[in-house]
Amino acid sequence: EVQLVQSGAEVKKPGESLKISCKGSGYSFTNYWIGWVRQMPGKGLEWMGIIYPGDSDTRYSPSFQGQVTISADKSISTAYLQWRSLKASDTAMYYCAKSRESDSWPFDYWGRGTLVTVSS
Amino acid sequence: DFVMTQTPLSLSVTPGQPASISCKSSQSLEHSDGKTYLYWYVQKPGQSPQLLIYEVSSRFSGVPDRISGSGSGTDFTLEISRVEAEDVGVYYCMQGRTFGQGTKVEVK
Numbered sequence: 279e280v281q282l283v284q285s286g287a288e289v290k291k292p293g294e295s296l297k298i299s300c301k302g303s304g305y306s307f308t309n310y311w312i313g314w315v316r317q318m319p320g321k322g323l324e325w326m327g328i329i330y331p332g333d334s335d336t337r338y339s340p341s342f343q344g345q346v347t348i349s350a351d352k353s354i355s356t357a358y359l360q361w362r363s364l365k366a367s368d369t370a371m372y373y374c375a376k377s378r379e380s381d382s383w384p385f386d387y388w389g390r391g392t393l394v395t396v397s398s
Numbered sequence: 399d400f401v402m403t404q405t406p407l408s409l410s411v412t413p414g415q416p417a418s419i420s421c422k423s424s425q426s427l428e429h430s431d432g433k434t435y436l437y438w439y440v441q442k443p444g445q446s447p448q449l450l451i452y453e454v455s456s457r458f459s460g461v462p463d464r465i466s467g468s469g470s471g472t473d474f475t476l477e478i479s480r481v482e483a484e485d486v487g488v489y490y491c492m493q494g495r496t497f498g499q500g501t502k503v504e505v506k
Contacts, residue, residue, distance in 0.1 A: 315447075322488075322490065322497060322498075322499055322500045323439075323441075323447065323490055323492075323497040323500070324497070325495040325496065325497065328495070337495075339495060340399075373446055373447070375447075378449070378452055382433075382435055383435075383494055383495060384435055384437045384452065384492060384493075384494065385437075385449065385492075386449045386452070386458065387449075388446040388447050388448065389446065390446050391446050
């Protein structure tokens, strides 16, 4: 059974750093892309970026380039989304999802999401 | 970059009646490999999104056959032949790295 298990909810202050995780199981982690999707409160889905754990090839949406860092540790089948300095506007639910095919990006399975709250 | 435009943005349907959602892309979605990477997802209340349809018209595992997808080029449609209470949620089309705005489906 494919599973993407995300780390728990976080409450942070503006300016703090954060790294959230997504652990894949039930499939070959290195052979499928893992992407991150933001959902701000009451809003739609926004594609942030994606990584291929096999070779760490990473692509970002222009809207998120330079704002976050996506990485993966294939030895523990885990992908990460990281911020160096959080802003209140980063408050959102963040989902990870795996690609349905190894050579294309659209997703099939999704994690349950990590809620990030940034407030002073 | 692609722009995906969904209509309507909300829909209220009587159980047992059909529902249809349109998704239009700013550019053709026909890829050079011959596939068309248009996907449909539903996000039910309090849940993460789940895949319904991939490559325009293929149902994902466990999706009932009253849910279907069609279209080509820049125009795509998701249809629910007989809406049930469990179909409540927000439906999104997606291409590559672009989501539509979402269509909220309510069951009367």
